[in-house]
């Protein structure tokens with residue numbers, strides 16, 4: 059099922075994949091978008107699409123999760139060239155972390171300057187409601203704490219430095235712009251900002267874990283994004299990220315609520 063599990067993520071491999079893609083399309087994207095669970099419809103907004111199934115792209119992993127179509131879509135959004143991942147990769151799918159973050163390096167080699175990531179997440183912040191959109195201002199990379207970090211291994215300086223700074227991971231100017239535009243559009247009631255916590259999954263959290271994450275300062279929890287952000291920042295791309303709050307994390311032993319992927323992915 060995973061033919062090239064431990065290979066295909068060196069600089070040369072990423073360059074070969076980027077060059078292969080650039081040879082198939084005239085689109086020269088400056089913006090790269092990642093669609094979270096159930097959010098693949100974002101890619102349908104691109105005009106003049108040129109799309110590739112992940113299985114046809116050299117070195118690319120395959121999507122295995124329901125709600126992640128597994129297509130890389132090039133096109134234009136408001137006249138700007140973009141590339142969009144209709145489906146991302148998660149640690150729990152079994153790929154090495156360097157493999158699941160490979161698309162960020164391919165974005166970079168395609169010429170992308172700004173990455174916009176989306177995800178579905180469980181709300182930990184007691185003020186959040188289902189349907190809220192959270193502008194991510196920071197993250198807790200819990201797998202990274204345990205050494206499951208995408209930059210482990212030899213560092214290739216052509217991508218970035220050995221010890222990249224992460225205190226400016228989420229671009230403040232883009233956060234402010236999104237907040238201002240959101241208010242202008244009348245989104246104030248459901249537009250939030252907060253800290254996203256990435257866990258490895260695939261089990262949803264226990265009640266004790268949710269309580270702990272909330273105490274640690276997380277506003278929302280999911281199983282993605284932080285690994286991609288680290289790699290995107292390492293190679294110098296600007297990052298903007300949003301969580302759609304699809305469910306509220308269960309924090310109370312009296313609750314009958316149960317997190318499930320159908321609710322998260324909208325079917």
Ligand SMILES: O=P(O)(O)O[C@H]1O[C@H](CO)[C@@H](O)[C@H]1O
Nearest residue numbers: 094095177178281282319322
């Ligand atoms: O983060 P995205 O890809 O949106 O997916 C979220 O949805 C899945 C759980 O239902 C997990 O993979 C979680 O991370």
Ligand code: HPA
Nearest residue numbers: 178179180279280281322
């Ligand atoms: O509650 C959640 N926990 C973890 N990942 C998630 N993705 C969507 N909702 C959740």
